[in-house]
Amino acid sequence: MGKTYVVTSGKGGVGKSTVALNLAYALACDGRKVLLVDMDAGLRSLDLMLGAQNELVFDLSDVLDGTCDADQAIFPLRGRPGLELLPASQNSASLNLRPQDIRAMLGKLKDKYDYIFIDCPAGIERGFRNAVAAAESAILVVTPDNVSIRGAERTYQLLTGEGLNDVMLVINRIGRRPAVSTDECIARLELPVLGFIPDDPMVGRCQARAKSALQEDCPAGDALERLALRLLGRQVRYKIPHDSLIHRFKTHFGKVSHAKAD
Ligand SMILES: Nc1ncnc2c1ncn2[C@@H]1O[C@H](COP(=O)(O)OP(=O)(O)O)[C@@H](O)[C@H]1O
Ligand SMILES: [Mg+2]
Numbered sequence: 001m002g003k004t005y006v007v008t009s010g011k012g013g014v015g016k017s018t019v020a021l022n023l024a025y026a027l028a029c030d031g032r033k034v035l036l037v038d039m040d041a042g043l044r045s046l047d048l049m050l051g052a053q054n055e056l057v058f059d060l061s062d063v064l065d066g067t068c069d070a071d072q073a074i075f076p077l078r079g080r081p082g083l084e085l086l087p088a089s090q091n092s093a094s095l096n097l098r099p100q101d102i103r104a105m106l107g108k109l110k111d112k113y114d115y116i117f118i119d120c121p122a123g124i125e126r127g128f129r130n131a132v133a134a135a136e137s138a139i140l141v142v143t144p145d146n147v148s149i150r151g152a153e154r155t156y157q158l159l160t161g162e163g164l165n166d167v168m169l170v171i172n173r174i175g176r177r178p179a180v181s182t183d184e185c186i187a188r189l190e191l192p193v194l195g196f197i198p199d200d201p202m203v204g205r206c207q208a209r210a211k212s213a214l215q216e217d218c219p220a221g222d223a224l225e226r227l228a229l230r231l232l233g234r235q236v237r238y239k240i241p242h243d244s245l246i247h248r249f250k251t252h253f254g255k256v257s258h259a260k261a262d
Pocket of ligand 2 (some may be wrong): 016119209
């Protein structure tokens with residue numbers, strides 16, 4: 001029985017699709033069977049990020065309105081055995097989808113996969129509720145700035161309101177001088193940390209070439225691989241990008257607790 005994660009945030013453009021795709025890729029590399037579900041109707045991006053955009057015939061709303069079976073809409077990625085994509089609809093018709101239909105459809109697919117990652121649209125409207133409906137756990141992605149953190153606080157309230165209490169935090173795009181420190185992000189959101197990802201130009205370059213960041217020897221790819229290993233339950237040391245020597249020393253000797261998940 002597969003485990004279903006929704007990858008969400010409050011603010012758009014913080015790296016939800018990037019995190020969903022690369023975690024799915026990493027777990028498929030580890031021999032797991034993984035389904036990526038693009039729930040960002042109208043703006044779908046995972047097909048582009050995976051180079052599958054010209055090969056798709058059906059999408060999620062075709063499955064839900066009975067035009068095709070799930071097997072016909074799910075697209076196995078050629079370059080990565082074990083990784084499959086259920087694309088979002090490109091028109092807004094799928095905004096009329098209902099959470100209970102999504103839950104029923106993905107419930108039927110759970111037996112076929114070890115992991116299902118649902119890529120959530122930005123915002124907290126209906127698309128959000130549809131994306132959250134079938135998930136058991138959430139990965140909340142933030143960037144280290146006030147707007148993103150405020151959006152994440154609101155999203156966390158909505159997740160728990162939907163009964164989703166297993167929520168892990170990913171802090172993405174950490175640069176040399178983040179507007180909000182990683183310690184403050186964690187203190188404000190008070191969530192277990194799945195991991196930290198540096199701001200890395202290689203992420204954009206990989207996306208332009210329809211590759212995973214894990215296919216390049218780059219800091220973001222390494223970080224995303226560590227996140228995936230933690231999802232598999234492995235003990236992996238936390239590595240905060242651009243962390244100062246003094247902070248690392250304090251963290252090591254327990255003066256700063258950077259990860260409740262530790
Ligand atoms: N760690 C990172 N380093 C550099 N760029 C990143 C990183 N994560 C995401 N990006 C870039 O940020 C943009 C938004 O990412 P995306 O995953 O599409 O966000 P979302 O799905 O939340 O809208 C993309 O151009 C992507 O390449
Ligand atoms: Mg996205």
